[in-house]
Amino acid sequence: MSTQSIKVENLVKTFGQGENSINVIDGASFSVEKGELVALIAPSGAGKTTLLMMIGCVQEPTSGQIYLGDEKVYDNKWLTRETRKIRREKIGFIFQAHYLIPFLTVLENVTLLPQTNGKSKLEANTKAMELLTYFDIADKAHSMPSSLSGGQNQRVAIARALANNPEIILADEPTAALDLTRSIDVVKMLKKIAIDQNVAVIMVTHDEAMLPLCDRILKIDNKKVISVATKEITSV
Ligand SMILES: Nc1ncnc2c1ncn2[C@@H]1O[C@H](COP(=O)(O)OP(=O)(O)OP(=O)(O)O)[C@@H](O)[C@H]1O
Ligand SMILES: [Mg+2]
Numbered sequence: 001m002s003t004q005s006i007k008v009e010n011l012v013k014t015f016g017q018g019e020n021s022i023n024v025i026d027g028a029s030f031s032v033e034k035g036e037l038v039a040l041i042a043p044s045g046a047g048k049t050t051l052l053m054m055i056g057c058v059q060e061p062t063s064g065q066i067y068l069g070d071e072k073v074y075d076n077k078w079l080t081r082e083t084r085k086i087r088r089e090k091i092g093f094i095f096q097a098h099y100l101i102p103f104l105t106v107l108e109n110v111t112l113l114p115q116t117n118g119k120s121k122l123e124a125n126t127k128a129m130e131l132l133t134y135f136d137i138a139d140k141a142h143s144m145p146s147s148l149s150g151g152q153n154q155r156v157a158i159a160r161a162l163a164n165n166p167e168i169i170l171a172d173e174p175t176a177a178l179d180l181t182r183s184i185d186v187v188k189m190l191k192k193i194a195i196d197q198n199v200a201v202i203m204v205t206h207d208e209a210m211l212p213l214c215d216r217i218l219k220i221d222n223k224k225v226i227s228v229a230t231k232e233i234t235s236v
Contacts, residue, residue, distance in 0.1 A: 005200030007031040011064035026223035032200040037191045040204045042220035048204045052170045056091050057083040092161030094171040098153040100145040107141040110160045131159035151182035171203040187213045
């Protein structure tokens with residue numbers, strides 16, 4: 001078993017065709033280890049979300065290779081017809097907005113996907129309560145998302161992303177809607193998860209204050225991805 005969780009080689013993404021095409025990512029190669037929390041930074045429009053969506057098997061690359069864990073999932077084409085299955089089983093997504101379903105309780109939001117994946121209600125509930133306890137919001141399990149604060153809802157969203165025991169967490173600006181203290185809480189939580197559950201986490205952020213909390217920084221530069229040590233970074 002390798003320690004590598006995500007490996008990308010020569011990834012290219014071009015939107016559109018001919019004269020109107022935009023080449024967003026052009027030959028990106030990098031990897032992320034299990035247990036690592038890596039920040040992904042670049043100016044707006046540089047392709048951060050696009051890159052996450054390709055790794056998450058949501059958006060098809062134009063060419064290149066993607067490995068998730070020990071499995072090669074993309075080699076100039078998807079190597080499986082079941083990208084949805086890979087996504088459901090291996091990946092936890094966290095977004096800027098929490099996207100909790102407003103008419104379900106906190107607990108129901110966290111158990112929805114595991115139950116869709118075939119877990120029994122009891123099993124899904126047990127795991128969800130463990131996660132809600134871990135995030136210190138077990139007392140909100142039967143509340144509706146509208147009665148929670150932004151930071152509490154984001155913790156629920158993280159619990160939901162973990163409910164399936166993913167190998168990889170892809171977080172797209174998870175702290176953008178939070179104040180500094182809450183943002184630091186969320187990023188520290190992501191780091192703790194990375195270590196405790198041996199998960200690789202890629203977190204897109206525009207917030208420089210979050211960078212020292214990450215193990216390493218991936219920067220999209222000239223349509224490629226470069227890896228930078230946290231202490232070397234001076235601006236986002
Ligand atoms: N479906 C699409 N069709 C055409 N162009 C697209 C599509 N999705 C994204 N793009 C273009 O690709 C580029 C990268 O977009 P992306 O959303 O990945 O940027 P980003 O780095 O996440 O930006 P932000 O920091 O603003 O979220 C942009 O120029 C965008 O307009
Ligand atoms: Mg984006």
